[in-house]
Amino acid sequence: MQSFPSIKPTMNNTKNLSLFLPSLIFMLSFPFHGFCLEKDTMNSTSSINDPDSLISSNHVFKFGFFTTNNTTNRYLGVFYAMSEKTVVWVANKDKPLKDSSGIVTISKRGELVLKNGKNETVWSTNTTTTSININVQIQDTGNLVLRNISTENTIWESFAHPSSVFLPTMRIIDNIRTGYRVGLSSWKNESDPELGSYTASLQAENIPQIVIWNNGRLHWRSGPWNVQILIGFQDMYSPYLDSFRVVNISSETFYFTALPGRVLMRISLNPSGTLEQTLWDDQRKSWDSTSYTPRIDCDFYGKCGPFGICNAVERPICSCLRGFEPENKEEWGRGNWTSGCVRRKELECDRSNSSGGSSDGFLRLQFMKVPDFPEQFAARFEDECRSRCLKNCSCIAYAHDPYIGCMFWSDRLIDMQKFSGIGPNLYVRLAASELGDHKDKKLIIIIPMVVAFVFLSICAFIAWHYMARRKGDRTKEQKTIEANQTFSSDSNAIVLKDESEKVNIQELPLFTFETLANATNQFHDDNMLGKGGFGPVYMGKLANGKEIAVKRLSAASGQGVEEFMNEVIVISKLQHRNLVRLYGCCAEKEEKMLIYEYMPNKSLDLCLFDPTHPSQKILDWKKRFSIIEGIGRGLIYLHKDSRLRIIHRDLKLSNVLLDEDWNPKISDFGMARIFGGNEDQANTARVVGTYGYMAPEYAMEGRFSEKSDVYSFGVLILEIVSRKKNTHYYNQEWSLSLLGCAWKLWNEDNSMAFVDQMITSLDFQREIVRCIHIALLCVQEFPKDRPGIQTVLSMLNREIVDLPMPEEPVFAEKWNRFHVESTQPTSQIGYSINELTITELNGR
Numbered sequence: 001m002q003s004f005p006s007i008k009p010t011m012n013n014t015k016n017l018s019l020f021l022p023s024l025i026f027m028l029s030f031p032f033h034g035f036c037l038e039k040d041t042m043n044s045t046s047s048i049n050d051p052d053s054l055i056s057s058n059h060v061f062k063f064g065f066f067t068t069n070n071t072t073n074r075y076l077g078v079f080y081a082m083s084e085k086t087v088v089w090v091a092n093k094d095k096p097l098k099d100s101s102g103i104v105t106i107s108k109r110g111e112l113v114l115k116n117g118k119n120e121t122v123w124s125t126n127t128t129t130t131s132i133n134i135n136v137q138i139q140d141t142g143n144l145v146l147r148n149i150s151t152e153n154t155i156w157e158s159f160a161h162p163s164s165v166f167l168p169t170m171r172i173i174d175n176i177r178t179g180y181r182v183g184l185s186s187w188k189n190e191s192d193p194e195l196g197s198y199t200a201s202l203q204a205e206n207i208p209q210i211v212i213w214n215n216g217r218l219h220w221r222s223g224p225w226n227v228q229i230l231i232g233f234q235d236m237y238s239p240y241l242d243s244f245r246v247v248n249i250s251s252e253t254f255y256f257t258a259l260p261g262r263v264l265m266r267i268s269l270n271p272s273g274t275l276e277q278t279l280w281d282d283q284r285k286s287w288d289s290t291s292y293t294p295r296i297d298c299d300f301y302g303k304c305g306p307f308g309i310c311n312a313v314e315r316p317i318c319s320c321l322r323g324f325e326p327e328n329k330e331e332w333g334r335g336n337w338t339s340g341c342v343r344r345k346e347l348e349c350d351r352s353n354s355s356g357g358s359s360d361g362f363l364r365l366q367f368m369k370v371p372d373f374p375e376q377f378a379a380r381f382e383d384e385c386r387s388r389c390l391k392n393c394s395c396i397a398y399a400h401d402p403y404i405g406c407m408f409w410s411d412r413l414i415d416m417q418k419f420s421g422i423g424p425n426l427y428v429r430l431a432a433s434e435l436g437d438h439k440d441k442k443l444i445i446i447i448p449m450v451v452a453f454v455f456l457s458i459c460a461f462i463a464w465h466y467m468a469r470r471k472g473d474r475t476k477e478q479k480t481i482e483a484n485q486t487f488s489s490d491s492n493a494i495v496l497k498d499e500s501e502k503v504n505i506q507e508l509p510l511f512t513f514e515t516l517a518n519a520t521n522q523f524h525d526d527n528m529l530g531k532g533g534f535g536p537v538y539m540g541k542l543a544n545g546k547e548i549a550v551k552r553l554s555a556a557s558g559q560g561v562e563e564f565m566n567e568v569i570v571i572s573k574l575q576h577r578n579l580v581r582l583y584g585c586c587a588e589k590e591e592k593m594l595i596y597e598y599m600p601n602k603s604l605d606l607c608l609f610d611p612t613h614p615s616q617k618i619l620d621w622k623k624r625f626s627i628i629e630g631i632g633r634g635l636i637y638l639h640k641d642s643r644l645r646i647i648h649r650d651l652k653l654s655n656v657l658l659d660e661d662w663n664p665k666i667s668d669f670g671m672a673r674i675f676g677g678n679e680d681q682a683n684t685a686r687v688v689g690t691y692g693y694m695a696p697e698y699a700m701e702g703r704f705s706e707k708s709d710v711y712s713f714g715v716l717i718l719e720i721v722s723r724k725k726n727t728h729y730y731n732q733e734w735s736l737s738l739l740g741c742a743w744k745l746w747n748e749d750n751s752m753a754f755v756d757q758m759i760t761s762l763d764f765q766r767e768i769v770r771c772i773h774i775a776l777l778c779v780q781e782f783p784k785d786r787p788g789i790q791t792v793l794s795m796l797n798r799e800i801v802d803l804p805m806p807e808e809p810v811f812a813e814k815w816n817r818f819h820v821e822s823t824q825p826t827s828q829i830g831y832s833i834n835e836l837t838i839t840e841l842n843g844r
Helices: 011-028 329-333 382-391 437-470 472-487 513-519 561-572 604-609 621-641 696-701 706-722 738-747 762-778 789-796
Strands: 041-043 053-055 061-067 074-080 087-090 103-106 112-115 121-124 134-138 144-148 153-157 172-175 184-189 192-203 209-214 217-221 244-248 253-258 265-269 275-281 286-293 308-310 318-320 324-326 341-343 360-365 375-377 397-401 405-409 416-418 426-431 528-531 536-541 547-552 582-588 591-597 645-647 656-658 664-666 673-675 681-683 703-705
Touching: 041 103, 053 134, 061 134, 103 134, 172 192, 184 265, 192 253, 192 265, 318 324, 324 329, 360 382, 382 397, 382 405, 382 426, 513 536, 513 547, 513 582, 513 591, 561 582, 561 591, 604 656, 604 706, 621 645, 621 656, 621 664, 621 706, 621 762, 621 789, 645 706, 696 703, 696 706, 703 706, 706 738, 706 762, 706 789, 738 762, 762 789
Parallel strands: 308 416
Antiparallel strands: 041 134, 053 061, 061 074, 074 087, 103 112, 112 121, 134 144, 144 153, 172 253, 184 192, 192 209, 209 217, 244 253, 265 275, 275 286, 308 318, 324 341, 360 426, 375 405, 397 405, 397 426, 528 536, 536 547, 547 591, 582 591, 645 673, 656 664, 681 703
16 A cells, blocks of 8 residues: 655645645545546555456446446456446456455465455466566456566466457367367356356367257357358358358367457357347447357257257247158157157168168258268268268268268258248158159059040140130129219229239239139128228138138228238248238239238237127236237347348237137238338338337337337237227226326226226236336337337246336326317227228327
């Protein structure tokens, strides 16, 4: 401790002292929160006392003390200077300090030491050196380095002992001979940095890949590294993930690293076992999530067991490869696929059959996450892999990558996943009978018969077409008259000007007007499911028995080619279990129709608000919570996981449809917007949507973003929990909207008074109140205060246990036309019975 020289009471000193004491008293009258030492290095003669810190030369990282959320524990670590709650490394993660008495020094042995107020060592680098010329430095990379100044050798560094965060230039190491590994370890939970259940590391044996372990069990794997990307990690095909490298130091040691970039990047292993990449947005002063995994069921390791293939867009998601069947059919039928599949017919290897043909063949599977445990062989061409595999009786599958060469499998095929338009081809070895080769002789007889039949059919078609053309004009004119007569009584039915030439349908299946007219009994009123802003919606049945829903553009809808094409473009590129499926469209002359899968349980607002609907007794809390989760998963797919980045802009109960198993599916993408990779919000002069679901910034200023959909999702949660409609709710006593009522009762710790009486079970009370809390976080006034949809789902699933306090909703007071005059009970308010709906247009 440096001593101050004594001050003799001279006249000048007395004067100075009289000025100094008031200044000292003034400074001490303010609470002391610590300060930055404005230097990046500490030597053996100095120390860091809580709450002081070191800061890197360019003010990127700090090394000092911090407190985690919802605790008073003090930790020593490295965190971002501009975002001090974003911790990247923790020293005493297993031994938190209980007060602010911590002090950091460099000991005589040359180790960095953290001591508490009792001078007890809480943590140290556990290093020894004879040199006394030692310092510790926090670098702009986030690496904390203990260095011998004389030799410039590094004694210890934090990058060699990572916590839960991977930073550029850090090395994730695997020595395949000694088993020495450097990897990430998750926190126990969001508030406790103690070692959690998950670890992530490089697995370099055979072909290097990244893996996540859950208490020693494989949780996720990235697939092989091909010198450029990890080919089993779909996000790696994006330019967001193009700076990573796997380096072979020797034949035994490999490391995974990332090059420093122009923007700040980190990859965190979350307590839930998710690897999440985030980039710093300096303009908004916040972190943007650009990639995370695992995020869907198929990402989890071995979801479908050996020889099972996982496809997220199919139901069920697991199926056996051709030539295989479930090993345990009873478990498979219950949705437990871990036992996998077994081969129906054994391979004949390289022996020739009686006809002299090849005994085995290969089934090609396109766009695959290849199985685990591949063996590598250098080869430039795919044919080399095929011939080599055929000659080896133990080879059961192969794949080829231009950078890896051949990949062979000889034991079992596990952790296979079907990708969408990316990934290598996988060739699985099957017996010839499983590939259909035994039918060749039959084909010799069948093919001439088929050719003859086709020839006769073509002749008949030409003759029919010739006769039809002669009556074409007369028939067309007659059909137009019949159509006008059929629908003339309904001013909303058709007829638009001919805009069909503007519609570029591309590869979407096209239905003819005649097919849809027949399927809906000429669009009969008995088949009408309801009317939305787009127009009437009909239930139909195709000739093959398949039930469909047909949404027909109305002349009075105010919507035309723009909305029609927007929905076609958006939803035709989306595939998810919680999004309604588009089968095709029709664009003939003035007709524009969209054809969807039929939802037997119709829309969610009908199920909740129609007192005669049978769902009133079915929608208990468990089903309602499952519906909330499903809607959230659909939004995550739209915002994060799909090939496009979609903002729905019209999320409401009538746009959530329920299938036969009460699974929710988001529909109506006529108002959706596609965002580019660098966009996070946009403005529009044309505010379209439904009153009561629009976020304040969108309703008032035309600004929309992912957080706009989060606001709508929060409104949906409150409606589902209360069984009250936000657009028609008004509390006479408090002059509050549904949001305001929820806020008031939650703030008074009386949330159960807000809840639908049908679900007010004591068993679920805490879970219901938590949902209301989460919904209030979603409907906060400012977008920056609302959590992202991924965070919302983590809150719902209790992956995030502790919730922040919400601010009062800006639309707490009622401000629509019902504010003064409406006393209409909820049961009398109209609800949508549409299977497929579109925007209600209300003036602002």
